[in-house]
Amino acid sequence: MSALVPLLVTLPLLGAAIALIFGRRRRVQVGVSLLTLTAVAVIAGILLYTVDSTGNALAVSVGGWPIPFGIVLYVDRLAALLVVVSSVVLLAVLLFSVGQGAADGDDETPVSIFHPSYLILAAGIFNAFIAGDLFNLYVGFEILLVASYVLITLGSTESRIRTGVVYIVVSLVSSILFLAAIAAIYGALGTVNIAQLSERMTELPSEVQLVLHLMLLLAFSIKAAVFPLSFWLPDSYPTAPAPVTAVFAGLLTKVGVYAMIRTETQIFRDSDVNTLLLIVALATMIFGVLGAVAQAELKRILSFTLVSHIGYMVFGLAVATPAALGATIYYMVHHIVVQTTLFLAVGLIERRAGSTSILKVKGLMRAAPVIAVLYFLPAINLGGLPPFSGFIGKVALFDAAAQVGTPLMYALIFGGIITSLLTLYALMRAWNLAFWREEEDGMEEAGVAERTAYLGAAPAALVQTERRVIPRIMTAATAGMVAVTLALTVFAGPLYDLCTSIGEALQQPITLVQLDEDVAS
Amino acid sequence: MNVSLVLIIVMGALFAAGVFAMLERSLTRVLIGFLLLGNAANLFLLIVMGKPGLAPFFGVASDPEDMSDPLPQALTLTAIVITFAVSAFLLALIYRSWQLGQADTVEDDEADIAVRERGAVDEDTMDDESTAEDDEATTDFVGTETAPITVLHHRDVDALRDDAPIDMPGDRPTGRSPDTGRGDDA
Numbered sequence: 001m002s003a004l005v006p007l008l009v010t011l012p013l014l015g016a017a018i019a020l021i022f023g024r025r026r027r028v029q030v031g032v033s034l035l036t037l038t039a040v041a042v043i044a045g046i047l048l049y050t051v052d053s054t055g056n057a058l059a060v061s062v063g064g065w066p067i068p069f070g071i072v073l074y075v076d077r078l079a080a081l082l083v084v085v086s087s088v089v090l091l092a093v094l095l096f097s098v099g100q101g102a103a104d105g106d107d108e109t110p111v112s113i114f115h116p117s118y119l120i121l122a123a124g125i126f127n128a129f130i131a132g133d134l135f136n137l138y139v140g141f142e143i144l145l146v147a148s149y150v151l152i153t154l155g156s157t158e159s160r161i162r163t164g165v166v167y168i169v170v171s172l173v174s175s176i177l178f179l180a181a182i183a184a185i186y187g188a189l190g191t192v193n194i195a196q197l198s199e200r201m202t203e204l205p206s207e208v209q210l211v212l213h214l215m216l217l218l219a220f221s222i223k224a225a226v227f228p229l230s231f232w233l234p235d236s237y238p239t240a241p242a243p244v245t246a247v248f249a250g251l252l253t254k255v256g257v258y259a260m261i262r263t264e265t266q267i268f269r270d271s272d273v274n275t276l277l278l279i280v281a282l283a284t285m286i287f288g289v290l291g292a293v294a295q296a297e298l299k300r301i302l303s304f305t306l307v308s309h310i311g312y313m314v315f316g317l318a319v320a321t322p323a324a325l326g327a328t329i330y331y332m333v334h335h336i337v338v339q340t341t342l343f344l345a346v347g348l349i350e351r352r353a354g355s356t357s358i359l360k361v362k363g364l365m366r367a368a369p370v371i372a373v374l375y376f377l378p379a380i381n382l383g384g385l386p387p388f389s390g391f392i393g394k395v396a397l398f399d400a401a402a403q404v405g406t407p408l409m410y411a412l413i414f415g416g417i418i419t420s421l422l423t424l425y426a427l428m429r430a431w432n433l434a435f436w437r438e439e440e441d442g443m444e445e446a447g448v449a450e451r452t453a454y455l456g457a458a459p460a461a462l463v464q465t466e467r468r469v470i471p472r473i474m475t476a477a478t479a480g481m482v483a484v485t486l487a488l489t490v491f492a493g494p495l496y497d498l499c500t501s502i503g504e505a506l507q508q509p510i511t512l513v514q515l516d517e518d519v520a521s
Numbered sequence: 522m523n524v525s526l527v528l529i530i531v532m533g534a535l536f537a538a539g540v541f542a543m544l545e546r547s548l549t550r551v552l553i554g555f556l557l558l559g560n561a562a563n564l565f566l567l568i569v570m571g572k573p574g575l576a577p578f579f580g581v582a583s584d585p586e587d588m589s590d591p592l593p594q595a596l597t598l599t600a601i602v603i604t605f606a607v608s609a610f611l612l613a614l615i616y617r618s619w620q621l622g623q624a625d626t627v628e629d630d631e632a633d634i635a636v637r638e639r640g641a642v643d644e645d646t647m648d649d650e651s652t653a654e655d656d657e658a659t660t661d662f663v664g665t666e667t668a669p670i671t672v673l674h675h676r677d678v679d680a681l682r683d684d685a686p687i688d689m690p691g692d693r694p695t696g697r698s699p700d701t702g703r704g705d706d707a
Contacts, residue, residue: 187568
């Protein structure tokens with residue numbers, strides 16, 4: 001079984017190379033990407049099943065080096081679950097983008113780079129999830145970041161270059177910080193293997209541990225968009241193409257959260273910064289959602305709610321009991337799926353109405369009932385209305401925090417409830433304006449008709465009308481993702497059991513002996 | 522672990538200079554800052570290698586104590602490759618940014634400014650940095666006779682289409698854009 005593990009990274013990289021060769025043939029590119037990601041999703045499913053049924057993690061020593069020296073790929077339940085979820089999300093978003101590209105008929109625009117970059121992004125995400133040493137985690141981050149630089153400036157238009165610059169510079173700073181932290185850790189402990197790190201870390205003086213700990217957390221917090229390091233996100237995500245924004249919002253920040261979980265539960269078990277993390281989590285939730293309330297553009301509203309909901313995950317991580325960690329994992333899975341679905345639904349709105357500003361869009365309820373349903377379901381799910389998965393995740397989180405029962409915990413629970421309500425408010429305000437508001441009649445209607453008649457003669461009119469038609473495959477991809485969000489609710493029981501067992505497993509650090517056995521098996 | 526003090530001082534200086542350069546709005550300086558920071562981090566990896574020794578090949582040294590630690594060298598090589606790729610991408614980005622006529626500076630977020638202005642309709646006390654004449658922002662390309670390339674806005678090229686569904690920012694104040702700068706000189 002462990003022979004399948006490296007395929008998670010090598011298959012997308014191989015697919016990217018093939019897609020690059022067939023840069024001028026879109027159909028071949030689409031075929032290669034779909035085939036690769038489907039294969040990876042199947043492999044990820046097999047890995048999750050194997051790991052969950054045997055209860056042992058799978059580990060591969062790349063190149064056959066003995067354990068603490070070589071590169072180790074490590075798949076436990078947590079990594080396998082996240083790889084499964086992200087491969088499903090990547091596949092759905094790829095389908096969406098195929099539909100969008102086909103409708104745009106963009107033979108002229110330089111999209112030949114989209115499929116290779118997208119596959120490399122996938123390879124980077126999977127590599128980060130299954131990395132068994134700190135430096136391989138860094139390499140995974142760099143692979144996905146460089147691919148994301150290309151995707152966020154796709155087509156290199158003026159607005160995308162402007163927002164891309166902010167994103168790229170911020171990411172570069174966090175990468176350098178991460179690299180410096182790795183150097184410092186290697187200098188102190190002489191290893192980068194996460195199993196050996198957790199064994200040797202206890203020998204260090206606590207001040208040194210704290211410095212190393214904060215350096216790593218700082219680097220990951222920038223990537224996970226934790227307040228106050230989150231200001232780059234709502235600026236840079238919304239201008240990218242809809243599928244790119246969707247996959248970034250769903251996965252890239254969660255890779256940062258995943259790295260934070262590993263840091264807290266595996267590497268720094270003695271050094272305790274949980275109080276700091278709790279305060280930061282509260283600030284992330286509140287300030288993020290207040291930003292969302294102030295916005296008038298759907299993609300920006302969603303970007304701010306994305307930041308604010310990262311706060312829930314940091315909250316669960318900082319509570320640090322098995323129940324809280326389990327709830328965090330469940331919430332992470334829920335949030336990856338729901339946030340991606342919402343961005344896809346907004347992509348549909350954008351195509352249907354030609355804008356995502358809720359001040360301009362109106363009357364969608366009557367004009368596009370399917371889109372209305374596809375937006376409404378994930379929106380109330382993210383807002384945390386029962387019986388959806390967002391509600392289950394939040395209740396589990398609050399329950400775990402209430403069991404600890406300190407005043408700070410109750411402050412965070414209160415903050416979490418406020419955030420949830422404000423999220424609902426921001427999303428429902430958008431719903432009221434964009435879907436329920438009727439198209440106004442009278443004066444303006446006449447003006448619009450006149451203008452459309454005039455525009456009909458313009459050369460670009462054809463493009464405009466074409467954009468209003470939504471290809472079925474886009475709707476189908478979004479509907480599929482909505483179905484996944486509902487499945488998270490329906491199958492919450494088994495999934496939550498899996499998350500709880502992950503939470504309990506995280507209490508025990510991975511040891512070298514165990515890693516050796518996992519490689520041997 | 523014995524390490525050279527000179528290397529540590531050099532590393533500190535590189536980090537400081539890199540951070541200082543990265544704080545500028547000019548993208549070219551950000552690139553220089555990134556290169557300095559990247560080299561500083563690589564140097565850091567080399568420093569933690571400890572005492573340099575013989576090449577860590579089988580049979581070269583009888584005692585492992587005489588060998589260099591090979592792992593930081595491997596890490597440094599990887600990091601150098603990554604820095605190299607990212608700087609190449611940054612150069613392309615800077616070139617494109619300049620080509621689009623907005624010089625090579627980091628711009629403020631337009632939607633942020635819009636939100637700010639909506640909030641500050643009544644009170645005109647908001648200090649909007651971006652409207653102030655940004656004389657301090659350094660651009661290395663503006664108004665140079667040596668620039669050999671005709672600047673094309675993307676709206677001049679029919680084949681390029683902006684699919685991003687935002688309102689076009691309209692005609693920017695062209696005071697700093699390269700083409701007018703050159704026109705003034707001529």
